[in-house]
Amino acid sequence: MTYQELFQKYKTKLNKDQELSAIELIVLEVNKFSKQDLILNYNKQVSNLDKIETLISKYLNGEPVQYLLGYAYFYGDKFWVTKDVLIPRFDSEILIDVILKHVDKTKGYRILDIGTGSGNLAITLKKLLPNAIIDAVDISISALEVARKNARYHKVDINFIQSDLFSNVTCKYDLIVSNPPYVKKDDLLSQYVLQEPKLALIAENEGLYYYEKILKQISRYLNDKYLIFFEIGINQNSKVKEYAEKYLGAEAKIYLDFNSIPRVVMIEGDNNENNT
Numbered sequence: 718m719t720y721q722e723l724f725q726k727y728k729t730k731l732n733k734d735q736e737l738s739a740i741e742l743i744v745l746e747v748n749k750f751s752k753q754d755l756i757l758n759y760n761k762q763v764s765n766l767d768k769i770e771t772l773i774s775k776y777l778n779g780e781p782v783q784y785l786l787g788y789a790y791f792y793g794d795k796f797w798v799t800k801d802v803l804i805p806r807f808d809s810e811i812l813i814d815v816i817l818k819h820v821d822k823t824k825g826y827r828i829l830d831i832g833t834g835s836g837n838l839a840i841t842l843k844k845l846l847p848n849a850i851i852d853a854v855d856i857s858i859s860a861l862e863v864a865r866k867n868a869r870y871h872k873v874d875i876n877f878i879q880s881d882l883f884s885n886v887t888c889k890y891d892l893i894v895s896n897p898p899y900v901k902k903d904d905l906l907s908q909y910v911l912q913e914p915k916l917a918l919i920a921e922n923e924g925l926y927y928y929e930k931i932l933k934q935i936s937r938y939l940n941d942k943y944l945i946f947f948e949i950g951i952n953q954n955s956k957v958k959e960y961a962e963k964y965l966g967a968e969a970k971i972y973l974d975f976n977s978i979p980r981v982v983m984i985e986g987d988n989n990e991n992n993t
């Protein structure tokens with residue numbers, strides 16, 4: 718079978734959640750091909766066909782391609798993933814873009830990432846803000862192992878702490894970022910999302926539980942001048958804005974993602990200003 722025949726064969730077997738690009742990724746990974754290699758070999762016989770077809774059938778049976786390959790890309794970088802962590806999402810890249818708009822890249826901010834998962838946000842921030850000191854917490858010990866592996870891979874220094882939100886946090890921060898679980902319990906999820914850890918996805922109270930819990934406790938972990946950034950789910954902006962007002966007396970700003978959906982909440986505060 719040629720590469721062209723392989724793609725034709727599987728094109729017809731995809732359902733609406735499945736993409737030919739995932740099959741291409743499997744082919745590239747197994748044969749250590751670049752896209753250019755694939756183009757040059759398109760009419761040649763497929764190498765490692767058995768291995769490729771085994772992975773393709775796992776993908777067609779609902780296994781995310783990122784778990785099959787063991788990695789995903791975030792903000793242009795490779796991050797190792799296992800079934801213990803959420804697969805980094807393209808949607809979350811906007812969180813990094815919004816943060817970059819509000820910080821001075823040369824400053825030594827103290828930053829906390831809550832629910833770090835694979836460490837993608839904390840590690841990307843450390844690479845972009847090298848003078849920052851970053852702590853990253855997660856309740857899941859196995860997620861933290863993946864995050865530590867990613868930090869070693871990217872050669873960045875991050876202090877990973879096992880913590881139920883703030884339970885093991887002792888410092889105050891200039892900037893706190895979180896992409897907490899925010900999927901509602903009764904939301905219909907694709908077969909691929911269902912393979913990801915429930916702990917990373919589902920939140921009580923219509924998906925709003927973590928925003929409220931974090932904002933209720935956050936004030937004692939903030940320096941006088943602070944920035945908070947949350948990724949949010951669809952239609953969660955007004956409730957999270959309400960929590961910011963209720964627990965911090967602060968006005969939140971909302972930023973849209975690439976599909977014009979409200980995706981990031983930013984809360985900027987200056988407690989010195991309030992005192993004068």
Ligand SMILES: C[S@@+](CC[C@H](N)C(=O)[O-])C[C@H]1O[C@@H](n2cnc3c(N)ncnc32)[C@H](O)[C@@H]1O
Nearest residue numbers: 805832833834855856857881882896897898917
């Ligand atoms: C939506 S994932 C975000 C992962 C990663 N930061 C990202 O943006 O791709 C949420 C993360 O929060 C963690 N988590 C869930 N409950 C937590 C809690 N009570 N305290 C700390 N982390 C928690 C999960 O283990 C998961 O890694």
